[in-house]
Structure formats: C-alpha cells, structure tokens
Amino acid sequence: MTTLPPSGPTTPPTTRSLRSPFAIKICGMRSVQDVWAVADAGADAVGLNFYGPSVRSLNPDADETFQINDAARQAGLIQVGLFVNHDLAFIQRVVESLQLDWIQLHGDEPVTLAEELIRRGGRVLRAIRLPRGNLEPGQIDAAIGQWNDAGVSLLLDADAGASFGGGGQSLDWPSIRDWADRRGESAAGWVLAGGLNPENVPEAIRISGATSVDVASGVEQPKGQKNAEKIRQFVAAVRRGEEAL
Numbered sequence: 001m002t003t004l005p006p007s008g009p010t011t012p013p014t015t016r017s018l019r020s021p022f023a024i025k026i027c028g029m030r031s032v033q034d035v036w037a038v039a040d041a042g043a044d045a046v047g048l049n050f051y052g053p054s055v056r057s058l059n060p061d062a063d064e065t066f067q068i069n070d071a072a073r074q075a076g077l078i079q080v081g082l083f084v085n086h087d088l089a090f091i092q093r094v095v096e097s098l099q100l101d102w103i104q105l106h107g108d109e110p111v112t113l114a115e116e117l118i119r120r121g122g123r124v125l126r127a128i129r130l131p132r133g134n135l136e137p138g139q140i141d142a143a144i145g146q147w148n149d150a151g152v153s154l155l156l157d158a159d160a161g162a163s164f165g166g167g168g169q170s171l172d173w174p175s176i177r178d179w180a181d182r183r184g185e186s187a188a189g190w191v192l193a194g195g196l197n198p199e200n201v202p203e204a205i206r207i208s209g210a211t212s213v214d215v216a217s218g219v220e221q222p223k224g225q226k227n228a229e230k231i232r233q234f235v236a237a238v239r240r241g242e243e244a245l
C-alpha cells in the first residue's frame, strides 16, 4: 500500500465486477502452527484478526504476529487483515508493517474509508452483515448499496450483533443463490461466510453457488483455537462441494 498525500489525485469510483480475492480463507490465525495447518490443507488465504474484543485477536506489534505473518508469506498464502471500526491511520500502519495483501472491513465503517484505502493502493474486502433467515434480492442489494460501486470485493456474512462476526451463524443460502443468479456476471466477486464448517460447507456451496468461502469458528475446537484436522476436513469438504456445482 503506497502512501499518497491526503490531497493526492482521486480515482473515481467505478462499477466493477471483481473476482473473489481467494477461494478458501481460514480466518483467525493465532500461531505459526495454525498457518502451517492451513497451508498443508491447501487453502489459499489466512485472516489475521486485529479486532481487540475478539477471541482471535492479534496484537499487530507483537513478535508472534510477525512470525505468524512471515509463515503465511513463506507458505504463499494470501494475507488478509481483519479490521472492525478501526481508523485509517491504524489500518494503514498495520497493513504497511505486515505487508498485508487485503483489508477486510467487518464493522460499520463508512464507504469513504474504503475509497481512501483503495486510493492509497489498498485492496478492500467489505463484509456485508445480513439478517439471518429468508432475504429478498433487493434487501441484499440495499445492504450492499454504495459498496458495489466503490471497487471493493464483497463478503456476505450473517449478522452477529455486537460481536460483529466470528460467531458461527449462517445465512439463508437459497436467498443468496437467488440474489447471485439475478446479479449474474458480477456474482464472481463475492465470498460466502457465516457458520460454515466441514459438515455443512458442501451444501452451502451447492445451494448458494459460492466460489469463495471464509471460515473462523467452524474449524476450531475449543472456541478460539484452530484444529488442524478440522481445517483439513473443511478444505476437503469445499472441494467436494465444488465438484457438485
């Protein structure tokens, strides 16, 4: 991410059909061993969580965080930083010091923050937190709103209330499918998240049509602690789901 002066030239927002940043992301790395488990399983992205109240939170200045991040880079994994209502200066500092590939905004950030990050060379994945249960396509479009035109990729997650995410709640996959079918070509740019696990992810993919998935709690035992076997099972289950598409 380059640092442009605040008054530098702006790139006008365009309506873009972005590709998903990754096929399978395992979010909430807490150790180098977690990263190795992700790489061994064959996923292509890891999430580093910088949201303080989360059980998966990392201190961006801790040696261990740099070791986790270096392990991910050496393994060729896409490194995604997860932020919740952080300000521009914090995000930029963390992204630059760890050389993160993507910025996941999972809170109530304004679209102007994403636009500024993109203007400074960042790549942004926006979490759209949707109500659980049946959804009309127009409801999803309304929730996406202006993010659609801001040059971000989209991650669809179930609303987790005050915790913002990572709680294992699922979306209504048929509603997502309905929305994605109507959206057509631009459906390629979204990621399915929320309550996925090795048992349900093949069905989630088959029903929703997702080509990109993200999981945090579904590959843990106990909560907050990644389980290498569950990660392996999750990636294998995604492959099974993809075959059924």
Ligand SMILES: O=C(O)c1ccccc1N[C@@H]1O[C@H](COP(=O)(O)O)[C@@H](O)[C@H]1O
Pocket: 027, 028, 047, 049, 051, 054, 055, 056, 082, 084, 106, 155, 157, 163, 164, 165, 166, 167, 168, 169, 193, 194, 195, 196, 214, 215, 216, 217, 218
């Ligand atoms: O993982 C967290 O603790 C977290 C905290 C705050 C916002 C987002 C968080 N994680 C993201 O939530 C979704 C779904 O997680 P889960 O699979 O249902 O546990 C996922 O995108 C994580 O990146």
